[in-house]
Amino acid sequence: MTAKKLLFKLMLCLLFVGCASSKKAKYDDYIFHTKKEKATYISSYNNSLKLWGVPYIEEDIKTSYGTAHVVIAGPKNGKELVLLHGMDASSTMWYPNIKSLAKNHRVYAIDFLMEPGKSTLTSKPLSSKEIVIWYNEIFSHYKLKNFDIVAASRGGWIATLLASQKQNSIDKIVLLSPAQTFKFIDKVGKTTSALMLKLFPSEKKFGKTLNTFSSHPEKISPVYKRQFYLANKYAKSNSTMLKMHPFSDDELKAIDNPVLVLIGDHDVINSEESLERADKYLRKGKTKIIKDAGHFLTIDQYQHINEEIVAFLK
DSSP states (O other): OOHHHHHHHHHHHHHHHHHHHHSOOOSSOSSBSSHHHHHHHHHHHHHHHGGGOSOEEEEEEEETTEEEEEEEESOTTSEEEEEEOOTTTOGGGGTTTHHHHTTTEEEEEEOOTTSSSSOEEOSSOOOHHHHHHHHHHHHHHTTOOSEEEEEETHHHHHHHHHHTSSSOOEEEEEEESOTTSSSSOSOGGGGHHHHHHHHSOOHHHHHHHHHHHOSOGGGSOHHHHHHHHHHHHHBOOOGGGGGOOOOOHHHHHTOOSOEEEEEETTOSSOOHHHHHHHHHHOTTEEEEEETTOOSOHHHHTHHHHHHHHHHHHO
């Protein structure tokens, strides 16, 4: 194991152990410590969802592992498009992109049930196999076949996991700054701001984290910024990041879908090495570096990203 990988694992262990012991859960909720904190977060979520600026509906789907919350937008006769958000970001994160994505697609934005959002976990933490089962139950509920996926950060890892399964109904995939997908975190030292935010949440640390992960934090809506901060302040962390290892050569070769991989030139999670590996092992892969962008591609250069996604999905 390289020094970078070891440091990364140590950081994550400190993060999850620290957060688990920082507060004692007062009621039975996998994500939130108290009902009041959850209510405050959900109120902020609702305010952020209004930023979408397009008609949408929210639905709760019962699954084997809990309730899946899905936000649906776009024409009913449009090609189905699933959105998988980044860590702690929830489906509201797509507010800079949804108008473009929902113009010709029927969009299904799914809150991951082991993170802050409106999906709720009623079982123990899910394994990778169970994560696949959970998403496939949602896809089956909506009878999704030959659908596209746009996924960011941790969502990109999940999308790759789904695509690597021998039997799936996915067509095209767009991976935006996928975390832990092609290689381990590139600039581990710079991501310590996120670690410190989780351990000792404060507005100051939150601002520093945004400056690290975004090349244009001034573009982030104050409404969404509030929700994202509450996700970091109130939500319990979980150990799922520890299980997110880069995919093997054979796993990537097994993906037969057309895949577009986009990363920012200032991304602290990925580097050109990520794209080199994607180019080498994805059979139908296309890669591109987005200039003047950090890890938060969907905000830093949202207009450019929207154009890239729409063109690829045509």
